[in-house]
Amino acid sequence: MSASTDQTTATDAAAARTAVEHHWQGVWERLGLFTARDDGSAERRYLVTMFPYPSGDLHMGHGEVFALADVLARYWRMRGYDVLFPIGWDSFGLPAENAAIRRGESPAVYTSDNIATQAASIRRYGVSFDWTRRFHTSDPEFYRWNQWIFLRMVEQGLAYRAASSVNWCPQDGTVLANEQVVSGRCERCGTPVVRRDLVQWFFRITDYADRLLDDMALLEGRWPDRVLTMQRNWIGRSTGARVRFAVVGPVPPEGSDDGVPAAREGAAPSDVVVFTTRPDTVPGVTFLAVAPDSDLADRLCAPEQRAAFEAYRELVRAATEIERQATDRPKTGVPLGASVRHPVTGAVVPVWAADYVLPGYGTGVVMGVPAHDERDAAFAQVHGVGVGDASLMPELDPARPGAFDGVAWAEPAVSYRLRDWLLSRQRYWGTPIPIVHCGACGEVPVPDDELPVVLPDLRGADLTPRGVSPLAAASEWVDVPCPRCGGPGRRDTDTMDTFVDSSWYFLRYLSPTFTGGPFDAEDARRWMPAVRYVGGVEHATGHLLYARFMQKVLRDLGLVDDVEPFAAVTNQGQVINEGRAMSKSLGNGVELAEQLDAYGSDAVRLTMVFAGPPEEDIDWADLSPAGAERFLARALRLARDVTSSPGADPAGGSATLRRVTHRTVRDVEGLLEGLRFNVVVARVMELVNAARRTLDGAAGGGRSASGGGRPEAGGGREGDDGGPGDALTGAADPAVREAAEVAAILLSLVAPYTAEEMWAALGRGPSVAAAPWPEVDPALLVESTTVAIVQVDGRVRDRLDVPLDVSDDELLGLAAASPAVERALAGRAVTRTIVRAPGLVNLVTR
Structure with a gap:
């Protein structure tokens, strides 16, 4: 066949696939099969998936997470649950804005175009989303509620503005929360992060640190252990003591010894407090x-x-926190020329500035104890500080009640690694902060009835980051009367971190058109908590932590009842290629759209799901969508070859095949509950092959598919291919129809278009997605047969499905009649037989 003929054939096949996909998309939409009923007719189940950024078309990661989540959504519907499985777009933020700047486009136009592109790709991919709930976060009707929640948090003292040393990304020209700094670099662009002093808005997430930790007890066994461990480590609760060291000589100014108001901490301004x-x-x-x-x-x-201190401080600010805490880093520092009094010995102790101490943990001060700490010992050796006393004070065990009774210089305390959530961003494309700054009144909230504060249209303006928000130059938008006194005021020109959007978007899905608040509290009571969230582990200390925090804030405001937003979490692995993360610079990128064009949505989805357990990484180079395509064609041929009538009683058909069918349904139910979707695919492959052999009237075994790797490798389960007790074989066998219908239902979880074609070919309607889950006949689960191994000279030559009560003579006769055994003997005489019914026959020729 010529290359041009091959191309024509591929083009025709792609066109046929597209026609099939469009047809069934229309059927699903017309029947409203994926719209949550919310009428009380069934138990509700809410499934939330990763919130996509519209900075381009879908990528391979989207393909995986959507395919995995859709298995659950379709399965739950077949089991009779009322399923809410919505879709929306996290459309604010740096990825979309930076892409728009590079293209010279408006972020609003660029984002809207990409949402349309992704929506079309998602529909093509056959994901059973409830499209009636869709929204995007850059819509003023969504972000007005960001602003409303922000103002409620201001009222509660949970949102505040303060000067702080912050993470600054020079490339993106904006501050970053600690959670957005990965190994000292911006998580978005990879630029090394520096420190900078700015006045910023914060959410007081530290007030919820204990609740965030303690409520993890509710999530044990339902969230991945590594996510809970990452959150525990990120919050970093430590039990210890605050020790006071009196300053020798001039005391620090009144207010704060450790960056926190002295009145709040209870420390005298003449003391340096160490945790x-x-x-x-x-x-x-x-x-x-x-x-x-x-x-x-x-x-x-x-x-x-x-002079020496300020020069050293500038050097330190150029280093990342990861670098500063590296164990192999030289221990640098400068003396501050200050001293404190040792609380036990009364000795004068020098105070140094040292880069291995971070301002974000404890009080920003550490005790140098060279006799007990290797890091302190290394610092002391470099800078000529004494080693000190190696004795201990065991009575000061923080875990012992009363350990600090009568100790004036120490008190029990708890410290956290977690810092307050910094949400200000010096960028245009985000939710405007609803505050007006007035010279007379200070920070004045925008009244609720004036929300939303809508972003101005800066189409054509230069949005390149320069350290201040582009909104600052929009004078007509910035300059407004003070809502309180009517005098001249200026809007806050920072915008909110997009983690604010994703901290509660799952609640807006419940009431996407509600105008009386961010969501209807009654809707939340009916649907929350979400039964499962599906997304990447990279969200562990970002979105997932913030969502837990916001759920608790909203609960304190009386808007929700549940303590946690997601009852269970599934983390999918990463789709890699050739052993590495996909990257244009590495030249190993794979485009999802190209794979869909080449193989079709079903083959790509089946390949994704079959590759391995959901939490494991997928190396696309090791997979075979072409093999998946061949298996799907085989399954469709099976359905088209069935000649028995719909509704035919399968009881008169192949007993062996019926046992395979019902055991498969039973196994799949457990596998789905255990999220072993790859093995589900393997079981469907075995069922299709068993039905094919029964339809063809064939005997002989095949290797069992194990789930993972290349779909074309799947064969029938050993021994499930016929045998004693079968009453009928062939296309008219009603057991073959039963198996084909069950295969279509199970396959619809992974490859919905092929399953629909099978269902239609079997004379069923209107859609396999509306079919009920198959019922299992307990009688067919009873093990009445087993697999007998047939050997010739000790080598396995066949596997036979035989009754449990088969006699030695009967088993030997079945083995001798096996075509595989006849080929292996090749006319040689059998000199000895070993028969161990019902499990083994060995024919010895030498």
């Missing part, structure tokens, strides 16, 4: 080390040390 998990090592303290980029270091610095 430690080992108060028993206080006798060994020979120096204090302060974070160079903390306010305390600046206040403690003596005039004669100012």
Whole structure:
């Protein structure tokens, strides 16, 4: 066949697939099969999947997560549940804005176009989303509720504005939350992050640290262990003590010794407060080390040390937190020219600024105890500080009640690694912060009846990041009267982090057109918590943590009843290629659209699901969508070859095939509940092959598909291909119809278009997606047969499905009649037989 003929054939096949897909998309939409009923007629199940960014067409990661989630949605509907499985777009943020800037387009236009592109691709992919719930977060009708929630948090003291040293991405020209810094780099563009002092808006997530930790007990066994571990480590609760060291000489200014108001912490302004998990090592303290980029270091610095300190601080700010905490990094520091009094010995202890101390943990100060800490010992050796006393104070065990009774310089305390959520962004494409700054009134909330504060149309304006929000230049938008006094005011020109959108979007799905609040509380009571969330583990300390926080805030506001938003979480693995993450620079990228064009949606979906357990990575180079395509064609041929009538009683058909069919349904139910979707595919392959052999009247076994790798490798389950007790074989066998119908139902979870074609070929309607889950006959689950191994000279030559009560003579006769055994003997005489009914026959020729 010529290349041009091959191309014509491929083009014709693609056109035929497209026609089939369009047809069934229309049927699903016309019948409203995937729209949640929400009428109380069935138990509700809410399934939430990863919220896609519309910065381009769907990628391979979308293909995987959508295919996996759709298995559950379709299965639950067949089991009779009322399923809510919605779709929307996280359409604000840096990816879309940066792409629009590169193209010279408006982010609004660029984003809208990409949403349309992705929506078309999702429909093509056959995902059973409820499209009546769709929305995108850059719609003012969505982000007005971001602003409403923000204002409620301002009222509760959970949103505040403060000066802070923040993570700054020079490339994107905006601040980043700690959760958006990965190994010292911006998670979006990979640029090294630097520190910068800015006045920013924060959410007080630290007020919920204990609840976020303690409520994980509700999630044990339902969320992945690694996600819970990552969140525990990120929150980083440590039990210890605050130890006070009195400053020798001039005291720091009134207010704060550790970056937190003194009144809140209870520390005198003449003290330096240190948090430690080992108060028993206080006798060994020979120096204090302060974070160079903390306010305390600046206040403690003596005039004669100012120049050296500021030069050192600038060097430290160029390093990432990961670099600063590296164990093999040289221990640098400068003396601050300040001293404190040792609370036990009374000795004068010097205070240093050292880069291995971070301002975000504890009080930003650590005790230098060289006798008990290798890091402190290394610092002391480099800078000539004494080693100190190695004795301990065991009575100061923070875990013991009353351990600090009568100790004036220490008190039990808890510290957290978690910092407040920094949500200000100096970018255009985000939710405007609904605050007006007034010279007379200060920070004034925009009244609820003036929401939403809509982004101005800056089409044609230069949105390139320059360190301040492009909104600052939109004077007609910025300059407004103060809502309180009517005097001149200026809108806040920062926009909200897009994690604000994704911290509660799953609740808006419940009431996408509701105008009385962010969502209808009654809708939340009916549907929440979501039964399962499906998304990547990279969201563990970002979206998933923020969603848990926001759920608790909204619960405190009386809007929801549930403590947690997601009852269970499934993390899908990453789709890689040739052992590495896909990258244009590596030249190993694979486009989902290209795979859909080449093989069709069903083959790509089946390949994704069959590749392995959901949580494992998928290496596309090792997979075979072409093999999946061949299997799907084989399944469709099976359905088309059935000649028995719809509704024919299968009881008169092949007993062996019926046992395979019913055992398959039973096995698949357990596999689906255990999220072993790849093995589900293997079981369907076995069922199709068993039905094919029965239809063809064939004997002989085949290897069992195990789930994973290449779909064309799947064969029938060993021994399930015929045998004693079969009453009828061939296309008219009603057991073959039963098997084909069950195969179509099971296959619809993974390859919906092929399954619909099978269902139609079998004379069923209107859609396999509306079919009920197959019922299992318990009598057919009873093991009345087993697999006998047939050997010739010790080598396996066949496997036979035989009754459990088969006699030795009967088993030997069946083995001798096997064509595979006859070929293996090749006319040689059998000199000895070993028969162990019902499991083994060995024919010995030498």
